[in-house]
Amino acid sequence: MWTPRGRQSATSLAIQASRRLARNSRAVGAPWRRFYASSGDNQGSSSHWFRNSLGVATLGTAGYLGYEYATSKGNELETPVEHVKDLTNATQDFGSQFVQKKRSVKSPGVYVWGNNAYKVVDPRSKDSVVKTPRRFSYFDGQVLRDLRLGETSGAAITENGDLVQWGKGFSETDFKPTTTLTGKNLTSLCMSNDRLITLSSDGTVYSIPIAKEDQLGGHKPSEGSWVPFWSGSASVSYRKLQPSLRMGERVTAVTGGIDHALLLTSSGRVFSVASSSENYPSFGQLGVSGLKWANRPKGPVDMCHEVSALKGSKIIQVAAGDYHSMALDDHGNVYAFGDNSFGQLGMEFDPSFPYCDAPIMVPIRRLYRGPYLPKATRIAAGGANSFIAVDAQRVLGSNENPSTVRDLGRVTADVWTCGRGIWGALGNGKWTHIQDSLTKVKPLSGLFEYDERLKGLAPIRMRDISVGTTHVSAVMDNNTQMDAASTDSLDETNAWGYDVLWWGGNEHFQLGTGRRSNSSKPIYINAPAEGKKEAEKQDARLQIMPRHKGKVGRRTVNMEQRVECGRHISAIYSGV
Numbered sequence: 001m002w003t004p005r006g007r008q009s010a011t012s013l014a015i016q017a018s019r020r021l022a023r024n025s026r027a028v029g030a031p032w033r034r035f036y037a038s039s040g041d042n043q044g045s046s047s048h049w050f051r052n053s054l055g056v057a058t059l060g061t062a063g064y065l066g067y068e069y070a071t072s073k074g075n076e077l078e079t080p081v082e083h084v085k086d087l088t089n090a091t092q093d094f095g096s097q098f099v100q101k102k103r104s105v106k107s108p109g110v111y112v113w114g115n116n117a118y119k120v121v122d123p124r125s126k127d128s129v130v131k132t133p134r135r136f137s138y139f140d141g142q143v144l145r146d147l148r149l150g151e152t153s154g155a156a157i158t159e160n161g162d163l164v165q166w167g168k169g170f171s172e173t174d175f176k177p178t179t180t181l182t183g184k185n186l187t188s189l190c191m192s193n194d195r196l197i198t199l200s201s202d203g204t205v206y207s208i209p210i211a212k213e214d215q216l217g218g219h220k221p222s223e224g225s226w227v228p229f230w231s232g233s234a235s236v237s238y239r240k241l242q243p244s245l246r247m248g249e250r251v252t253a254v255t256g257g258i259d260h261a262l263l264l265t266s267s268g269r270v271f272s273v274a275s276s277s278e279n280y281p282s283f284g285q286l287g288v289s290g291l292k293w294a295n296r297p298k299g300p301v302d303m304c305h306e307v308s309a310l311k312g313s314k315i316i317q318v319a320a321g322d323y324h325s326m327a328l329d330d331h332g333n334v335y336a337f338g339d340n341s342f343g344q345l346g347m348e349f350d351p352s353f354p355y356c357d358a359p360i361m362v363p364i365r366r367l368y369r370g371p372y373l374p375k376a377t378r379i380a381a382g383g384a385n386s387f388i389a390v391d392a393q394r395v396l397g398s399n400e401n402p403s404t405v406r407d408l409g410r411v412t413a414d415v416w417t418c419g420r421g422i423w424g425a426l427g428n429g430k431w432t433h434i435q436d437s438l439t440k441v442k443p444l445s446g447l448f449e450y451d452e453r454l455k456g457l458a459p460i461r462m463r464d465i466s467v468g469t470t471h472v473s474a475v476m477d478n479n480t481q482m483d484a485a486s487t488d489s490l491d492e493t494n495a496w497g498y499d500v501l502w503w504g505g506n507e508h509f510q511l512g513t514g515r516r517s518n519s520s521k522p523i524y525i526n527a528p529a530e531g532k533k534e535a536e537k538q539d540a541r542l543q544i545m546p547r548h549k550g551k552v553g554r555r556t557v558n559m560e561q562r563v564e565c566g567r568h569i570s571a572i573y574s575g576v
Helices: 010-035 041-083 088-093 096-106 212-217 531-536
Strands: 110-115 129-135 144-149 154-158 163-166 186-191 195-200 205-209 222-224 231-233 239-241 251-256 260-265 270-274 315-320 324-329 334-339 355-361 372-382 385-394 411-421 432-440 448-451 456-459 462-467 471-476 498-504 519-523 548-552 555-565 569-575
Touching (some): 163 195, 205 212, 260 324, 411 456
Parallel strands (some): 315 372
Antiparallel strands (some): 144 154, 195 205, 260 270, 324 334, 448 456, 462 471, 555 569
């Protein structure tokens, strides 16, 4: 059996050295003996005796030196083995992946990259593009409730529920982050062409102009005060969107595209609304048959319309692309409506009917042949693309014997997509202009891992996905655990985070690879390095930190990292 040199005893080292020297002495002695063959016998015997004496002395010296070397250096040979018995206490020396974990715990923040022509990525920089993730200094040490990035402006909701805006779309002269709408306890938002739709914790929906000039010059509603019999005007202009809600019903989620927004209520109803001041939705994305600018009902332009075709279903999630909409019900059915010019509704493209103004069911069950029961678990949309996560459970066929089916009940998690793929946003390895039927994203589908807690294989699902105008990012639910027990503190666990992959258009370096080439397949990118010391360490792929307890100032906050893909811009932020 082979033994490492560092673990061999001093005696074995001396014996091996003696054997090597003995072999070397014979090889050198042979030609010397042939050279003196013509001399007398006494001379040959004398030289033979001298040669043997010299060999014995050499062997003795080598043995002694080998013994001294081994005994004096033994501690040095053993030291590396002793020092790596426990690697968990030495993670700070193993590269940017572990530095990223430590940074997330002690210093949360926001990293942004991509198109910076409108000062959205880095308002203080003159760079037109930012090629790799760069820390946004304004949000250092902050956690956010939500973050949205348009091409010309950005918006975020802080931990205390205030709205912050920046970019040249917000102000041509003062495009640095500025707090605008305050005191509403906002929780989430979406961004249209020129307005922000924000949701408060009590279910109130606010529509506010993106431009600072419109905020200050537009109509400002009156607001009450904590002082009795005192009221005044709001500091900025905004409107309240008021869907017809039932007793005890409230809005729980908002999402939107360029000209429209969708509101989801606690009872599973969906309302649509025009969210732009410049254009009225004209591609059927409101989900109301025949509704156009010319025949819209009397009242405000941003009147909320219930999507009545979905009344028979309890919707649990809504998603919106630029000009199309999606809805997922509690039975795993997916509905789509709006623009279909790139096949983003999952139905065959017909030039004579380029859009559908009423919800249609996406044929998910046709995707699987054989005894499988598919159920959609998540939807996402952006630009001209749609994504659907599906759990396909192996069920018993009509002529199958349960005792012979080994994978009965096993769930396979897949991701399907449709729409525009010319920039690779489909993630299926192809450059397709129109994809009007669902195609599988194979690198994200059919994945399994061994679960220490379940003591068996478990499907790796897609935990989250963000779809931008031309690029996409997906976070996989594979939080690798080296321990069977779970914990919510990164300081007390060996969990290094979720895998995050990127693909699609990269014309503004929004993929974070540092190169401008598009990618039609999901790829990893490197974790951002801060300072020269981190840059000199080995590269590690970026991973998203799971929910954990971290420091925000002197407070300990329960947070997680999230990904946002906007219009040619990407970001990672610490969210509550």
